[in-house]
Amino acid sequence: DAKTTQPPSMDCAEGRAANLPCNHSTISENEYVYWYRQIHSQGPQYIIHGLKNNETNEMASLIITEDRKSSTLILPHATLRDTAVYYCIVRGLNTNAGKSTFGDGTTLTVKP
Amino acid sequence: DSGVTQTPKHLITATGQRVTLRCSPRSGDLSVYWYQQSLDQGLQFLIQYYNGEERAKGNILERFSAQQFPDLHSELNLSSLELGDSALYFCASSEGVGNQPQHFGDGTRLSIL
Numbered sequence: 404d405a406k407t408t409q410p411p412s413m414d415c416a417e418g419r420a421a422n423l424p425c426n427h428s429t430i431s432e433n434e435y436v437y438w439y440r441q442i443h444s445q446g447p448q449y450i451i452h453g454l455k456n457n458e459t460n461e462m463a464s465l466i467i468t469e470d471r472k473s474s475t476l477i478l479p480h481a482t483l484r485d486t487a488v489y490y491c492i493v494r495g496l497n498t499n500a501g502k503s504t505f506g507d508g509t510t511l512t513v514k515p
Numbered sequence: 516d517s518g519v520t521q522t523p524k525h526l527i528t529a530t531g532q533r534v535t536l537r538c539s540p541r542s543g544d545l546s547v548y549w550y551q552q553s554l555d556q557g558l559q560f561l562i563q564y565y566n567g568e569e570r571a572k573g574n575i576l577e578r579f580s581a582q583q584f585p586d587l588h589s590e591l592n593l594s595s596l597e598l599g600d601s602a603l604y605f606c607a608s609s610e611g612v613g614n615q616p617q618h619f620g621d622g623t624r625l626s627i628l
Contacts, residue, residue: 437616445621445622446517446605446607446619446620446622447558447617447619495614505557506557508557
């Protein structure tokens with residue numbers, strides 16, 4: 404699986420959009436980008452995933468660049484409850500999900 | 516609520532002891548994964564089962580073992596416990612293997628005294 408790079412921490416004002424970047428310059432054509440978050444020692448929570456098209460669900464939007472070497476997770480209206488560690492993971496079609504490494508992630512702090 | 520149930524939520528025991536952690540996957544999910552999260556480390560993948568069979572192994576110690584039963588629940592057995600085994604242990608499940616989202620339980624916090 405491709406390695407990912409994320410900033411260690413970010414701040415965001417409550418009510419504003421939080422844009423979390425992830426670099427995955429060695430991604431292969433059949434590898435998907437997944438995002439999870441972990442709120443203070445709770446179990447990680449699946450957010451969204453995509454291959455090359457932008458994706459949106461009730462939680463967030465995922466924007467993947469045309470060359471697929473980076474992506475951005477967007478929380479459109481961040482709330483205090485969105486304060487968490489966000490993990491970006493790249494995983495291939497045939498890669499066993501358990502083999503995905505979560506890395507250190509980005510600690511997002513949403514401030515009032 | 517992810518639909519994945521882990522018991523117990525907390526476990527306190529002593530060095531040298533043996534414990535069993537239990538996980539019930541989401542309804543319909545055939546894969547179960549176990550992870551360890553220590554204070555100074557990220558999520559470490561331990562082992563995966565799919566429909567009762569071991570599917571993948573990560574950094575699991577020989578003192579640890581797991582199994583998945585016919586009703587698809589899974590148990591993680593930790594023996595000869597050491598202080599360094601104190602951690603959060605998470606279970607996750609997915610529909611199958613490979614490229615699918617994993618859904619995590621709330622974890623079991625294991626404290627070794």
